[in-house]
Amino acid sequence: MKYLSRLKLWTLVGALALSMPALAQEAFRVGFVNTDRIFREANSAKSAQAKLEQEFSRREKELGDMGNSLKNASDKFEREAPTLSESQRQQRQKQLVDQDREFQRKRREYQEDLTARRNEELQQVLERANRVVKQVAEQEKYDLIIQEAVYINPKHDITDKVIKALNAAK
Incomplete structure (x- = not known):
């Protein structure tokens, strides 16, 4: 998958290089958006995180209580x-194993549900951000917006503009 992305990138770079004479007549504007920052700093992302915390807090507390109970037992x-007699010891071990199995199952289900949500x-958040990126690109006449790069000159980073626009929009 990474190979295809690199191939596409090099194809784009090659196409840009071939069209440099045409670009010399017209400025080619490139921008960059850091999606990780958007997920950390945009109000909509923070709101989504708070929503998830509220939605899953009860189950998280139940898992914590269950884990403590298992540890105490x-x-x-x-x-x-x-x-203990041998039969009592075996019975208690079986109960602990069953309790641990149930705890692991519930913890796994919790993680799967949380990840899906x-x-x-x-x-x-990403769909909203992409709409805002497109608006910013059109308003400021960018030809290309990149979301992933090894290096980017900070003067091309439009992440702050996107976060500001996202926070202003409702």
């Missing part, structure tokens, strides 16, 4: 194991 078993929310 395990500690209690370790302390009492020498005094986070992706949904971030996708909405």
Whole structure:
């Protein structure tokens, strides 16, 4: 996948190089947007994060309580194991294993649900951001906006403009 992206980039660079004489007559404007900063700093991204925290806080607390309960039960078993009969020890070990299995299952489900919801929310933020990037590009007459680069001169970074426009829009 990365190979295709590099190939596309080099194809674009080659096409730009071939069209340099034409570009000399007309300025070619390139801008850059840092999507990580948008996800960290835009109000819509912060709002999405707060929404997720509120939505998942109850389950997170339940998992914490369940983990503590499991740890306490395990500690209690370790302390009492020498005094238990073999059948009691086996029964308690089985209960701990079952309790741990249930805890791991719920934790996995929680992570999967949280990841899916986070992706949904971030996708909405990204779609809004892309609309704003397009507006900024059209208003300021950019020919190309890049979202991923190894290096970018800060004078081409329009991330602050995009965040400002995103925060101003409702």
